[in-house]
Amino acid sequence: MAKQAAYTEDNIRSLDWKEHIRMRPGMYIGKLGDGSSPDDGIYILIKEVLDNSIDEYVMGAGKTIEVSVKENTVTVRDFGRGIPLGKVVDVVSKMNTGGKYDSRAFKKSVGLNGVGTKAVNALSSYFKVQSIRDGQTAFAEFSAGDITANEKAHDSSQRKGTKVTFVPDKEIFSKYKYRSEYIVKMIKNYVYLNTGLTIVFNGEKYFSENGLKDLLEENIADEFMLFPIIHLKGEDIEVAITYSKAQYSEEYHSFVNGQHTTQGGTHQNAFREAIVKTIRDFFGKNYEASDIRKSIVSAISIKVMEPVFESQTKTKLGSTEMGGGLPTVRTFIGDFVKTNLDNYLHKNPDVAEKIQKKILQAEKERKDLSGIRKLARERAKKASLHNKKLRDCRVHLNDLKKDNRLESTLFITEGDSASGSITKSRDVNTQAVFSLRGKPLNSYNMNKKIVYENEEFNLLQAALNIEDGLEDLRYNNIVIATDADVDGMHIRLLLITFFLQFFPELIKEGHLFILDTPLFRVRDKKQTFYCYSPEEKQHAINKLKGKPEITRFKGLGEISPDEFVHFIGKDIRLDPIMLDKEMSIDKLLEFYMGKNTPDRQKFIIENLKVELDIVEE
Template identity: 80%
Template sequence: MADTTQYTEDNIRSLDWKEHIRMRPGMYIGKLGDGSAADDGIYILLKEVLDNCIDEFVMGAGKTIEINIKDNAVSVRDYGRGIPLGKVVDVVSKMNTGGKYDSRAFKKSVGLNGVGTKAVNALSTAFRVESHRDKQMKTAEFEQGNLVQEEGPVETSRRRGTKVTFTPDPSIFKNYKYRSEYVVRMLKNYVYLNPGLTIVFNGEKFLSENGLKDLLEDNNPVEDMLYPIIHLRGDDIEVAITHSRTQYSEEYHSFVNGQHTTQGGTHQAAFREAVVKTVREFYNKNYDAADVRKSIISAIAIKVMEPVFESQTKTKLGSTEMGGGLPTVRTFINDFVKTKLDNFLHKNPDTAEALQRKIVQAERERKELSGIRKLARERAKKASLHNKKLRDCRVHLGDMKKDRRLESTLFITEGDSASGSITKSRDVNTQAVFSLRGKPLNSYGMSKKIVYENEEFNLLQAALNIEESMEDLRYNNIVIATDADVDGMHIRLLLITFFLQFFPELIKENHLYILQTPLFRVRNKKKTIYCYSEEEKKAAIEELTGKPEITRFKGLGEISPDEFKFFIGEDIRLEPVMLDKAMTIDQLLQFYMGKNTPERQKFIINNLKVELDLAE
C-alpha cells in the first residue's frame, strides 16, 4: 500500500497549457453544455475566434468576415492583416502570446489575455489556422492542441487575412450541435456594434446601418413601442431607449468593446441610474426609480481601455475606470446621458409627454398593487416556512465565485410522482425542483395583480426572485418538466403564457427550456439505451441485435429515480423556448390562449399529428 503521508516533489504535477485547458475547460470558456443554451461552450469557442476578426475590423483592416458551420465543423475567415507568419504557431498554442499585449496595435479590444484561440485549439479534435500576408501563406494543423502539421511560408495569390477552422471535441462537448438561431443572434450583435462590417454566415449576409437602434427594432415590434427610439451617440458610447406599451419588465442589452455583457456590470448599473436621474431632473419631479424604468427597452455600448471582466467569458464588466484619462465609468455615462437625453427631451416634446404619461401610469399601477403585494409577501413568507413546492439547491446564479452557478437549474414539474423522481435523482448542489399542483391558471389578458393573488404564481415568482428585476434571478436555467401527453403539453403552454405575459425577458435572454425525456428504453443483459425518437429506437435495436427488451415511457412518473438521473445529469437534453420575430408576444398569446377562433381551429386541424403506440 502506498504511503499517503509522503508529500515530495514527485507529488507536484505541472500540466502543460493544453492539458490544463482540457482538464479545467470551465475556467476558460464557462460551462460546456451541448448547444441548447446561448452561453454553451461551443458558442464561446466561435466567439473567441470571431473576437480576433472584429479587432482587425476595429483597427481598420478587413470589412467582411465569412463564417461557415457544417456538420459541427466551423470555419471563420477574415480579411484583416493576417497573423505575422513567423508567429502563426505561437499565437494559437503558446500561453501569454498575442498581439493584444501591445496596446499600440489594439487600443480597445476585447480579448486582452491572449487565451481565447489557445482554448479553442485545445478543445478541438481538429484545428487549422492559415495566415495570408505579403503574398505568402503559412498554415498549421493541430489535434487537441498538439501540432501535427506545419507548412510554409509559400507563395499565394489569395487576399490577406486569417482563416481558422475547428471542430469542437465531442468527448468534451457531449451530443452537441450548433443552433443557427443562437449563432445568428451573436452575429447580429457584432454588426449592430460595428456599422460598416458585413458578416456572411452560411451564405446569408448580416450588416447594420443604425447600430443599437436596429438592435431594438429587430428584437421588438415597432408598434409596441410607446415612442420612436431615442438614439444617442458619442465618443466611446452609444445608447438607444424606448418604452414598451405592453411589457411589464425592464430590458437592457449592454456591451463593452463589442462584447455582449449578458450579466450587465458597472456600465449597466450606471446607465440605469443615469436614466432615472435625468428624467427626474427634466420633469422636476422625484419619481420612483421603478416607475421611470418600468417597461424600458434599451441598449448601451461603451468602449473602455483595458476592461476588467468578472470572468474569463466576459459576461459582466467589473471595471470602474474608462481609462485614457477619462472619468470613471459611472461619471462618464451619467454626464453623457444627462446632456444628450435632456437635450433630446427638450427638442421632442411629443416623446417627453408620452414618457411622462407612462411614468404616471406605472406609479398608479404600483400603488394599486402595493396592498396586494404586501399581503402576498406575508403569505409567501408563511408558505416558505413550510413550503413543499420548492426543494432548493445550494448554488445559485448570484453566487459569483462558484464555478457551477451557470448550471443552476429550476425544474418546474407537475404531480407528486414526477416531482418525487426528479427530487430523488437531482444534483442537490445545482438543481432545484418547484412542484405544481395540477394545471396553472391561464393568465392571458390578466394584469400583474394576478401574479400576487394566485398563490402558485406568487410562489414561483418568489422562487425565481424576479419580482423587482431580472438581475436577481436565482437560476440560470428554468426547465419545464412535464409529461409529453396532452395534459403535459397544456401545462407547458400555460407556463409559457405566464412567462411571456409577465417576464418575457426570461425567454428573450434564453433562460427557459423544455426538458426532453426519452420515449423508449431498449436494453439487453449487457447494455441499456434510452431513445428520444423512433430513429434512435431503430438504431438501438440494430446495435443491441437479437431481441432486446423495449419499454415505452408514457409519463415522467413511470421513470424510476435511479433511471431519471441519466436524463438530468451531464447528458440532459433541453429544448430552448425561443421567440419568433414574425409575431408580437400579444399576437402570439391571443392566437394560442385567447378565445377559440375559426383560425385556431383550422390551424389545429391542419397541424394535428396522430401518434401510434409503437412500443409492442
C-alpha cells in the same frame, strides 16, 4: 487512526497550457453544454475566434468576415492584416502571447489576455490556423492542442487575412449540436456594434446601418413601441431607448468593447441610474426609480481601455474606470445621458409627455398593487421556510464567484411523483426543483396583480428572484419538465404563457427550456437503451439480438430515480424556447390562448400529423 498519505515533491505537478484548459475548460469557456443554450461552450469557441476578427475590423483592417458552420466544422475567415507569419504557431499555442498586450495596436479590444484562441485550439479535435499577408501564407494544424502540421511561409495570391477552422472535441463536448439561431443572434450583435461591418454566415449577409437602433427594432415590434427609438451616440458610447406598451419588465442589452455583457455590470447599473436621474431632473419630480424604468427597452454600448470582467467569458463588467484619462464609468455614462437625453426630451415634448404618462400609470399600478404585494411577500417568506414546492440547490446564477453558476437549473415539474423522481436523482449543487400542484392558471390578458394573487405564480417569481428584473436571476436554466401527454403539453403552454406575458426577457435571453425525456426503454440482459423517438426505438431493437423488453414511458413519475439520473445529468436533452422575430408576443398569445377557438381548430386540422408507432402495441 488512518495512516496519513505521504506529501512529497512527487505530488506536485505542473500542467502544460493545453492540459490545464482540457482539464478545467469551465475556467476558460464557462459551461460546456450541448448547444441548446446560447452560453454553451461551443458558441463561446466561435465567439473567441470571431472576437479577433472583429478587433481587426475595429483597427481599420477588413470590412468583411466570413463564417461557416457545416455539421460540427466551424470556419472563420477575415480580411484583416493577417497574423505575422513567423508567429502563427505561437499565437494559438503559447499562453499570454498576442498582439493585444501592445496597447498601441489594440486600444479598446475585447480579448486582452491572449487566451481565447488557445482555448479553442486545446478544446478542438481539429484546429487549423492560416495567415496570408505580404503576398505570402503559412499555416499550422493541431489536434487537442498538439501540433500535427506546420507549413512555413510561401508565396500566395490570396487576399490577406486570417482563416481559422476547428471542430470541437467530442471527448470534451459530448453529443453537441450547433443551432444556427444562436449563431445568428451573436452575429447580429456584432454588426449592430460595428456599423459598416459585413458578416456573411453560411452565405447570408448581415449588416447594420443604425447600430443599437437596429438592435432594438429587432427586439420590439413597431406597434408596441411607446415612441420611436431615441438613439444617442458619442465617442466611446452609444445608447438606444424606448418603452414597450406590452411588457411589464425592464429590458437591457449592454455591451463593452463589442462584448455582450449578458450579466450587466458597472456600465449597465450606471445607465439605469442615469436614466432615472435625468428624467427626475427633467420633470422636476422625485418619481420612484421602478416607475421610471418600468417597461423600458434599451441598449448601451461603451468602449473602455483594458476592461476588467468578472469571468473569462466576459458576461459582466467589473471595471469602474474608463481609462485613458476619462472619468469613472459611472460619471462618464451619467454625464452623457444627462446632456443628450435631456436635450432630446426638450426638443421632443411629445415623447416627454408619453414618458410622463407611462410613469404615472406605473405609479398608479404600483400603489394599487402595494397591499397585495406586501401580503404576497410575507406569504412567500413564510412559504420559503417550510415550502415543499421548492427544493433548492447550493449554487445560483447570481453567485458570481462560483465557476459552475451557469449550470444552475430550476426544474418546474407537475405533481408529486415526477418531482419526487427528479428530486432524488438531481445534482443538489446545481439543480433545484419547483413542484406545481395541478394545472397553473391561464394568465393571458391578466395584469401583474395575478402574479401576486396566485400563490404558485408568486412563489415561482420569488424562487426565480425576478420581480425587479433579470439582474439577480437565480437560475441560468429554467426547465419545464412535464409529461409528454396532452395534460403535460397543456401545462407547458400555460407556463410559457405566464413567462411571455410577464417575463418575456427570460425567453429572449435564452433561459427557458423544455426537458426532453425518453418515450421508450429497450433492453435485454446486457444492454439498455433509452429512446426519444420511434426511430431511436427501432435502431435500439436492431442492435439487440432476440426479443428485447420494450417499455413505453407514459409519464415522468413512471421513471425511477435510478433511471432519471441519466436524463438530467451530462446527457440531458433540452429544447430551447425561442421567439420568432416575425411574430409579436401579443399576437402569439392571442392566437394560442385567446377566445378564437374556431381559428385554432382550423389550424390544428390543417397542420395535424399522425405519428405512427408512437404507442407500443
